[in-house]
Amino acid sequence: MSAPSVENVVIIGTGCAGLTAAIYTGRANLSPLVLEGPLPGGQLTTTSEVENFPGFAHGVDGFQLMQNLREQATRFGTRFEQALVDRVDFTSHPRQLFAGDRVILARAVIIATGASPRMTGIPGEKELYGGKGVTTCATCDGAFYRKMDVAVIGGGDSAAEEALFLTRFASRVYLVHRRETLRASKIMADRVTRHEKITCVWDSLPVAVEGVAEGAVSGLRVRNVKSGTEQVLPVKGIFVAIGHLPNTGPFAPPLDLDEQGYFKPASGSAVRTHIPGVYVAGDCADHVYRQAITAAGMGCAAAIEAERWLAGHGD
Ligand code: NAP
Numbered sequence: 001m002s003a004p005s006v007e008n009v010v011i012i013g014t015g016c017a018g019l020t021a022a023i024y025t026g027r028a029n030l031s032p033l034v035l036e037g038p039l040p041g042g043q044l045t046t047t048s049e050v051e052n053f054p055g056f057a058h059g060v061d062g063f064q065l066m067q068n069l070r071e072q073a074t075r076f077g078t079r080f081e082q083a084l085v086d087r088v089d090f091t092s093h094p095r096q097l098f099a100g101d102r103v104i105l106a107r108a109v110i111i112a113t114g115a116s117p118r119m120t121g122i123p124g125e126k127e128l129y130g131g132k133g134v135t136t137c138a139t140c141d142g143a144f145y146r147k148m149d150v151a152v153i154g155g156g157d158s159a160a161e162e163a164l165f166l167t168r169f170a171s172r173v174y175l176v177h178r179r180e181t182l183r184a185s186k187i188m189a190d191r192v193t194r195h196e197k198i199t200c201v202w203d204s205l206p207v208a209v210e211g212v213a214e215g216a217v218s219g220l221r222v223r224n225v226k227s228g229t230e231q232v233l234p235v236k237g238i239f240v241a242i243g244h245l246p247n248t249g250p251f252a253p254p255l256d257l258d259e260q261g262y263f264k265p266a267s268g269s270a271v272r273t274h275i276p277g278v279y280v281a282g283d284c285a286d287h288v289y290r291q292a293i294t295a296a297g298m299g300c301a302a303a304i305e306a307e308r309w310l311a312g313h314g315d
Helices: 016-027 062-075 138-145 157-166 186-194 292-313
Strands: 006-012 033-036 079-082 087-089 095-099 102-111 115-117 149-153 172-176 198-201 204-210 219-224 230-233 237-240 244-246 278-280
Touching: 006 016, 006 292, 016 033, 016 062, 016 102, 016 292, 033 102, 102 292, 138 157, 138 237, 149 157, 157 172, 157 186, 157 237, 172 204, 172 219, 186 198, 278 292
Parallel strands: 006 033, 006 102, 033 079, 102 278, 149 172, 149 237, 172 198
Antiparallel strands: 087 095, 095 102, 115 244, 204 219, 219 230
């Protein structure tokens, strides 16, 4: 078998950060190879309307935005391949990425692997996940719950967005939050608390998903953290929206992680790592801002860094 060819730059991930890095390295004539993981297009493909991405005065559909970025990257010579990197060796040049039996060689690497939905871990959640009533994506699954009652777990912008989206279909949306104030931005929080179809269940933690024996969700048991009383919300769908976990496992070590598992860039830079020619971008390296536009900005910065590094050390 012939040895794999050496890529100029391999970008891991197809979210906002990865595709922006592809546009920039593509326009620099580096012919980037983008490795596509389990969620092509990243988190925005599971969002409905994106209202805060600059340049779209009337908002843009998340899926459409990612399609546009992909087309733009393709136009400048980006190649896409499916591969789930499970291990790396950054001790030699070129850098080595392993995806099962496959080895990919790269002079420069940009890791933009994003973050995956966090789950509550309560009984019944795993058993009834996917098609049986527990999900993490209202955009994907909301339409299955027409004229039914559903619950959203969480109090951040994701939970608020999911709850508002679900009002298009569901009869009632219970928003279950462990405190009595939402973490979501004020504009989203106001929309949620004012919506006639949304009932906020404050100070409440989910305890169990009911319906395991029947193979379908029949309710969500919640406990009020102040009074200790429990109740079962009579819902057929449960949307978990309690944040995300960064997809950094295959790269650490050798890369450094912070205490929450996000990449810790080298000091003085948001995207450089302690390994020359290896960069990080987007939600896998940012637990502060976590916005589509900041991820895109990091993708741009990582691409410029990679381009400059290759100009001096690429051979
Ligand atoms: P987040 O802001 O981290 O919120 C997570 C929510 O889940 C919090 O309310 C948290 O409660 C709750 N939670 C965490 N663990 C829990 C558990 N085990 N059981 C019950 N509840 C739990 O995450 P996010 O909403 O996904 O947002 C992430 C970032 O993306 C944020 O910066 C957000 O602004 C941004 N975002 C923006 C938009 C938009 O602008 N359109 C949309 C979505 C997300 P506590 O509040 O008590 O900690």
